[in-house]
Amino acid sequence: MNHSNDSRDATAVTGNMGLHSYEPGVLRDALDIEEGGTFNLGAILSDRHCSLGRGEHQALIWENHAGRHKSFTFDDLRRYSNAWAHRLAQLGVNPGDRVCLFVDRVPDLYFAFLGILKLGAVAQPLFSQFMADALEVRLADADTRAIITTVRHLGKVRSIRARLPALAAVILTDVSADAHPALTQGEFLMTAEEAPLVEFTPFPATQDTPSLLHYTSGTTGRPKGAQHVHSSVLSQYATTRHVLDLRPDDVYWCTADPGWVTGTSYGIIGPWAVGATQVIFEGGFSAQHWYEFIARHRVTVFYTAPTAIRMLMKAPPPAPEQLGSLRHMCSVGEPLNPAAVLWAERVMGRPFHDTYWQTETGAIMISNVPGLPIKPGSMGKPVPGIAAALLDQQTFQPITVPGKVGLIAFRPPWPSMFRGYFKAETTYQSKFVGGYYLTGDRGSVDSDGYYWFVGRDDDVINTAGHLVGPFEVESALLRHPAVAESAAVSKPDPTYGEVVKAFIVLRPEHAGSDELKLDIMNFVRKHLSPLAMPHAIDFVEKLPKTRSGKIVRRMLRAQEWGEPVGDLSSLDD
Amino acid sequence: MPDDQQIADTILNYITREYADSLQGAPIDVDSPLISSGLIDSLSMVSMKVFLDQTYRLRIPDAEASADAFDTVAGMVKMLRRLGVT
Numbered sequence: 001m002n003h004s005n006d007s008r009d010a011t012a013v014t015g016n017m018g019l020h021s022y023e024p025g026v027l028r029d030a031l032d033i034e035e036g037g038t039f040n041l042g043a044i045l046s047d048r049h050c051s052l053g054r055g056e057h058q059a060l061i062w063e064n065h066a067g068r069h070k071s072f073t074f075d076d077l078r079r080y081s082n083a084w085a086h087r088l089a090q091l092g093v094n095p096g097d098r099v100c101l102f103v104d105r106v107p108d109l110y111f112a113f114l115g116i117l118k119l120g121a122v123a124q125p126l127f128s129q130f131m132a133d134a135l136e137v138r139l140a141d142a143d144t145r146a147i148i149t150t151v152r153h154l155g156k157v158r159s160i161r162a163r164l165p166a167l168a169a170v171i172l173t174d175v176s177a178d179a180h181p182a183l184t185q186g187e188f189l190m191t192a193e194e195a196p197l198v199e200f201t202p203f204p205a206t207q208d209t210p211s212l213l214h215y216t217s218g219t220t221g222r223p224k225g226a227q228h229v230h231s232s233v234l235s236q237y238a239t240t241r242h243v244l245d246l247r248p249d250d251v252y253w254c255t256a257d258p259g260w261v262t263g264t265s266y267g268i269i270g271p272w273a274v275g276a277t278q279v280i281f282e283g284g285f286s287a288q289h290w291y292e293f294i295a296r297h298r299v300t301v302f303y304t305a306p307t308a309i310r311m312l313m314k315a316p317p318p319a320p321e322q323l324g325s326l327r328h329m330c331s332v333g334e335p336l337n338p339a340a341v342l343w344a345e346r347v348m349g350r351p352f353h354d355t356y357w358q359t360e361t362g363a364i365m366i367s368n369v370p371g372l373p374i375k376p377g378s379m380g381k382p383v384p385g386i387a388a389a390l391l392d393q394q395t396f397q398p399i400t401v402p403g404k405v406g407l408i409a410f411r412p413p414w415p416s417m418f419r420g421y422f423k424a425e426t427t428y429q430s431k432f433v434g435g436y437y438l439t440g441d442r443g444s445v446d447s448d449g450y451y452w453f454v455g456r457d458d459d460v461i462n463t464a465g466h467l468v469g470p471f472e473v474e475s476a477l478l479r480h481p482a483v484a485e486s487a488a489v490s491k492p493d494p495t496y497g498e499v500v501k502a503f504i505v506l507r508p509e510h511a512g513s514d515e516l517k518l519d520i521m522n523f524v525r526k527h528l529s530p531l532a533m534p535h536a537i538d539f540v541e542k543l544p545k546t547r548s549g550k551i552v553r554r555m556l557r558a559q560e561w562g563e564p565v566g567d568l569s570s571l572d573d
Numbered sequence: 574m575p576d577d578q579q580i581a582d583t584i585l586n587y588i589t590r591e592y593a594d595s596l597q598g599a600p601i602d603v604d605s606p607l608i609s610s611g612l613i614d615s616l617s618m619v620s621m622k623v624f625l626d627q628t629y630r631l632r633i634p635d636a637e638a639s640a641d642a643f644d645t646v647a648g649m650v651k652m653l654r655r656l657g658v659t
Contacts, residue, residue: 129595155597284610285640287640518624521620522620530616
């Protein structure tokens with residue numbers, strides 16, 4: 001089928017608020033990008049502000065759990081990112097090479113990110129809580145040339161290095177030149193504040209020059225690298241202004257880790273394209289610390305995730321004066337339940353505005369923008385310039401009946417749209433049907449044009465706002481000596497939204513026990529990540545399979561969610 | 574009946590053994606912040622809870638299983654006492 005001439009339905013659900021500010025020409029002008037010319041995303045986020053006379057404006061205020069803090073201006077960003085670009089070039093990194101950032105939220109993460117872009121190389125951020133197996137799969141797939149890490153994570157990198165022939169350099173950062181572990185061959189040091197200051201001419205990127213490679217999980221196969229480009233900044237700038245309502249004089253806190261797309265699109269690119277001050281907390285969750293952090297830095301705009309909001313809901317409430325600086329709050333990563341919206345209005349003094357998008361879209365696509373009345377539980381309406389649609393799950397024709405469930409889809413292009421999956425063109429093409437990009441999510445649209453999330457259209461598990469691929473979990477489970485077969489599915493959870501549940505057939509010589517369950521949980525956590533760890537395990541005699549031997553996860557998933565299991569005629573037994 | 578120190582030692586030993594990859598040699602004691610410091614991801618709290626449930630033969634209620642309660646070993650000992658572990 002061909003939908004290429006059918007713009008009527010897409011237009012009907014396109015937002016109409018301030019459309020002019022989303023026009024690419026206006027956005028390019030705002031960021032000093034010439035149409036068809038060259039530019040560099042790293043320079044836009046740092047050098048450009050210095051050229052505009054805002055070099056002394058605070059760009060980054062960093063604080064860690066132990067109370068250490070540092071502050072950096074846009075001129076600091078310019079100088080330290082130049083130092084990183086220079087150092088990477090010295091180490092043989094070329095434009096187009098993938099450079100992995102496997103770092104906790106230390107200041108050098110941000111300097112290195114900009115430096116990689118200035119060099120014309122491709123930043124490959126990975127969640128630093130990934131364990132060795134998860135790290136190896138992603139570095140091997142990307143043929144990563146260099147990895148930037150800290151002492152804390154060096155052991156994981158060293159344990160897999162021999163199996164990564166493309167990995168030419170391991171760069172240890174956030175260490176002093178006179179106090180660091182002994183280095184082995186191919187390991188180097190780089191901490192920007194201790195490096196010589198150099199000038200660096202940014203790589204002349206075009207709108208389609210690769211900038212980032214973000215790994216995301218699907219139902220089948222290994223994680224896929226979603227390839228983004230330098231011109232993504234047009235979408236990120238527009239939505240940061242319009243949806244997050246961020247201005248240059250704001251103090252902004254995005255709690256997302258830069259190992260995930262929110263942490264780069266809206267934890268680095270968007271706010272620094274606007275020229276706002278970002279505060280970064282290097283630490284974990286604590287309601288008390290978070291409220292104190294907001295109060296201490298007079299945070300004005302706050303962007304976090306529903307899981308964090310639900311964890312705040314379980315903690316003692318903030319003192320009224322702690323949140324007095326906040327004027328806007330948004331949420332991302334998973335459906336924001338109505339109770340969380342209402343709780344925030346009552347306890348934090350204002351509601352969270354839900355935003356919907358994906359690693360592949362690169363920027364917010366559907367949102368409760370400021371001024372749009374919030375319907376608690378709805379993700380809002382498509383942002384201007386985005387043609388969204390709901391497609392019938394069988395025919396892929398647009399649905400116009402309010403409330404009917406369909407596939408959430410977008411009509412390309414938009415500036416921050418991913419340009420491919422790294423070395424997986426067939427998978428990339430499979431995401432497009434009839435001129436639409438299919439998100440893999442199901443939803444509905446009400447008669448007022450608000451979108452409502454229903455669930456995934458596949459077996460991917462969204463836990464705490466992060467996608468976990470069942471295949472990756474099952475592969476790890478099979479490495480446990482007691483496991484003969486397994487199936488990983490999502491299970492509803494009041495805090496994390498969804499968690500991983502594993503159904504396991506044990507090898508004959510093993511008997512199920514509570515101790516074995518805990519051992520298997522820890523096994524997955526230590527090999528993949530805390531996200532992938534099953535929160536629940538059932539030992540079963542056998543798994544439901546088709547006659548061709550394929551495990552039918554949807555049946556197990558439906559049982560967990562109390563949904564109809566659907567057509568079982570293809571099952572073996 | 575285990576005293577507080579014995580419970581704390583049991584938990585500390587478990588954390589040191591099972592979370593070695595996360596701790597990466599960082600020394601911890603009963604008052605070390607684990608989750609709020611980022612040493613241990615909040616999702617890891619779930620396996621910690623299962624360990625306590627199994628070791629002390631109880632079921633920690635969801636309302637008690639907050640990141641704050643699991644942030645330090647001392648906090649976990651207090652929680653277990655509150656739940657009647659003797």
